[in-house]
Amino acid sequence: xxxxxxxxxxxxxxxxxHVETVRQACRVFGGLTIVLAQNLEKSNLFTLEQxxxxxxxxxxxxxxVSVDWFSGLLSDxxxxxxxxxxxxxxxxxxxxxxETQMSRLHADMAGAVTVFIPxxxxxxxxxxxxxxxVAVLGGDITGxxxxxIIKQLTSIING
Ligand code: PNS
Numbered sequence: 732x733x734x735x736x737x738x739x740x741x742x743x744x745x746x747x748x749h750v751e752t753v754r755q756a757c758r759v760f761g762g763l764t765i766v767l768a769q770n771l772e773k774s775n776l777f778t779l780e781q782x783x784x785x786x787x788x789x790x791x792x793x794x795x796v797s798v799d800w801f802s803g804l805l806s807d808x809x810x811x812x813x814x815x816x817x818x819x820x821x822x823x824x825x826x827x828x829x830e831t832q833m834s835r836l837h838a839d840m841a842g843a844v845t846v847f848i849p850x851x852x853x854x855x856x857x858x859x860x861x862x863x864x865v866a867v868l869g870g871d872i873t874g875x876x877x878x879x880i881i882k883q884l885t886s887i888i889n890g
Contacts, residue, residue: 736816736846739766739805743775744884745786746862748854750877752820753790755848762795763818769802776863781887789877806840814843821847822855 738753742765756763765786769779777785783798790796801808809817817837821827827847834845862875866888876884 735764735812735814736760736762736818737764737766737799737809737812737814738818739768739801739808740819741775741859742767742782742786743777743859744782744862744866744876744880745789746854746857746859746876747874748820748822748850748857749786749859750789750793751851751854752818752848753796754793756818756846757793757795759846760816760818762797764797764799765790766805766808767798767800768805769800776867777884777887781883785880785883788879788883791879804840806837806843809837809841809843814841817843817845819845819847820850822850822858 736756738756740749742749753763753765767779767782767786775782779800783800787798790798808814817834819830819833821830830845830847837843837845857875862872865875866872866884872881872884
């Protein structure tokens, strides 16, 4: 079995779709590290620490999950940590185009294989962008993000 599979992303914030992807990946690999990108900070609503806290809280009940971060190129993190498998969720054809390019890049630059996990139909329409917008505009985010992070997310947004 491959060691150290990672699920990289912004997780700004972690969504119900992300958690389901983690759950499915753990069924296959027996564990997973969620790896948050730091250097997109400027365009993120939440800080790296807040995003890591929320990702950890949302996946606490899934055995074998850990949370880490990287800055710079993902391919450098992959090489430094001897990662052989990247997990990504592909929700639709737009995701597929982008994810296929990314998977090729990481195969060429770091020798890693990307495994695509199809979405749970309940969550296929959900994105972090959507969750952020609904949260910032004061809407109900219960169907978008894990229940474990709603309090923290709402209090960060309300200052
Ligand atoms: O959750 P996202 O925003 O789709 O995650 C994208 C992410 C963070 C995995 C990707 O943008 C990334 O790896 N960024 C780090 C910089 C990098 O390696 N860029 C080259 C691949 S696009």
